[in-house]
Amino acid sequence: MDGRTSTVIVSLLAALMFLAAKCEEAKWHGPLGSNNNPAQSCKGLKRHNPALRNGLYYIVDKEGYVFQTYCDMEVGGGGWTLVASIHENNMKGRCTAGDRWSSEQGVTALHPHGDGFWANRATYGKAVSATSDDYKNSAYFNMYAGDVMIWHVPNDTPLHDSENRALLKYYTNSGFLPTFGGNLAMLYTQHYPLKDGQYTSSVDNGPAIPVVWEKGSAESYLNLLGPNARAEVDGGYVQFRAINHEQDAFALCPGVRIKPGKGNVEHMCIGSTSNGYVTYLGDFAALDHDNPNWEGWGASTNLYESSVLIFYR
Template sequence: MATPTNLSFPTVAYNSIILNWTPGTGSTNTLIVRKQGSIPTSRTDGTTIYEDNGNAFIDTGLTDNTNYCYALYATDNTEYTEALTGCQATVQAYSSCSELKALGVNTNGVYPIKVNGNTFNAYCDMITDGGGWTLVLAQYEDDPVTNWNEGIQGDYDPSLATRKGFALNASQIPTHNQVAFGKDLNPTELDYFDFTYYTGNIPIYETIGRKTKNHYHLHRHLTGFYNGHDPESSYYSNTYPEWQNTLTIDKLGGINYTWAFSPNHPTVTSRGFAMNGSVSGLSNSYAWTVWVRNVYAGEDMAKKRAITIANGSGVTLSDYQIKVTIPYYSGMRGDFGDVRFGTIDGSPLSYWNTASTPNSSATYFVRVPSIPIGTSTIYLYYGNSSAVSQSDPNMAMELYDHFNTLDTTKWNFTGAVLDGHTLRLSNPSAGTKVFSSKKVFNYPVYIYYSYRKNVSNVQRLRTSGYVCNCSYSDYGLFNNTLYINGSWTSGEFSSYLPINTWLGLYEIYVPGGQSWIGVNGYSSIGGARLTGNASKNISWALNSDGGGGSSDISFDYVYVKKYVSVEPSFSIGLEESN
């Protein structure tokens, strides 16, 4: 009786190994003993996993990234031969697709991951918008998952080849700081955001798309919904159960049918409520998908410094833009292109380089998710000569426009025209030229803008209401207070201002009360302070006129940041290796 031969391991997974062999000549069965970490020295040195007359076996229930050794004995049920031995390690399961991407994996596909001790296969997109995306949710109209925290079931297929819906539960979703809303295996079909996805109720969360720079509302309420699944619309609680439990992401500015899935709806074609502007009656042929990834602000940077923020305002600041000026440090690119900012755990922060002097200093607005009362820490990263700047005012600020186009996703325009790379409001006779933001600000903000007067006549500054659900007397909320030449003043201000000269930067403090950013076309050349009233929907508008003559003004840029009466201060710490 001969010993078995030709042991091979043709397929290896994170939790299983397939063994193939040629049975020993003259034998009736093959006995297989398994031992972890070393070759079995006898038939009793390990675990017996097989004794039969075949030539293949799938060894299951194994631990990932573990070496298993096997001894195969031929037997005639009376005697046993010497052993044929061999070892094979299971595939290592990593914490997420993001970790695999960081290790150099650049091919899309199904990979084993291990989250909170749970090891399972997941689909990874390693290419789209930087890659590292883990697919955590797939909803099909004809196979919906009504429990967003359901977890992996028997028909789980992360490749989507069998078109079965699934939802990873809270213990299976990898650690992440970005989420994408996709279609089938395209993670960013819609957009992706700085957000931590979770499976329960999601209160209305305003976020900015990193792909499109559009502003969105993200929301899910398990027992209620908004009209059109738009959090800007009317809310319904405990009515129309078919529309409850909807996950939605909707672009600001009315009902846009951006991305929404309603798993409770009894009509199949109504479950996939919206995708990229299309509404109910969509195709069953694709999945509404959600993806997550973890990105590190200091990736590929050699150095870092702690920035200590001191908040003496007496309130916790949320999603606040802090103004930070940093000097040039050794190892930093001279143009500051390698500068990054991140939270204490390494999550990237959006920022905008507003001004810099090469090899000297640079000033930034850094958007910080939460600044508690007292002191807190963020990090400055640098030290990579090949890095490309990620400065982006659209991500960092509440609103930003340099008027390269007439952007109707940001503004309502009446009579405004594009003049080169500026916005021009000209009123040679009757009729008002106006632009006002589509975004409503119900919190205090600063508005900054640069303007140019294009006519020679006297300009009289005064404030007025543009959009107001109120009576004329309520315009007193504006207090007729102007910000002129660096200080506040009351009443009108008349002056012969220079012609064809860019003036600014004006700071205009708007303390809230659902205030819109708007400029009335009578040649705005100053600022107004709105005291605010939560019961009024009031935008601010600046107007001036030529004492009965024409008016004509251009704007080079407008941007907006949040306001607090006591701005946070900062200090930069010593250099550390990253």
């Protein structure tokens, strides 16, 4: 074999190795946001490709766990990552199966503060089922974010149609989350723990952050609450941890803030630790309007038969 032949063979082998490497690269590295090339956030995806549309994408958290979730690429400039949903599957159930955001244990001294899902590292459900079951991915406690967005979507709506069928959409734009650790898990763990019987109504309520309305308004949201409940809140906010007269802690008051001195928060807030008053148990606590003892307090059926979707950006 002469030198020229050897050179040709070496060149061919190099070309074959290059092609093989490219094939392997193509095999394992698809578009950003795919299973083989997950993004760190929907915000990062949007920055990488501003033309991306709403839909399911793959995200990798800071610990290397890859999961699929929904990205909203439109509201307020887009880049919102779905991290959780609260779905009330049985409004009459009181801390029964499926009430993950309050307690599945019922009234028991062993679980006086609920199951702790607002603060812990548990994950459950799938993004595609976010309007049909509770959902929580690892970005809820692992992503460092600045703001939150909330959608109220009728139960069992296909996720791909949620942006169209949502009753309400609103978001914060003040970048408040870093003050409380960068996500809701840190807020509830280090700043405003959800504990039963340890705090005082109104005095120990958490932060209330103004929101921007993408769909709906403060007035339209208030109209979904009972008339008595409307008198105790201001619309156009999202409040974190509110304490009622019975000293039960409620994780989230979507769309409103509690007025000073008011303590009937079970009728407008969700995620109860209630252990002392069984009728306030459950993810959606006392939102329902057909309890004869709550005349004038219960929310519209449209509100409590919708799932609450939480996004970070």
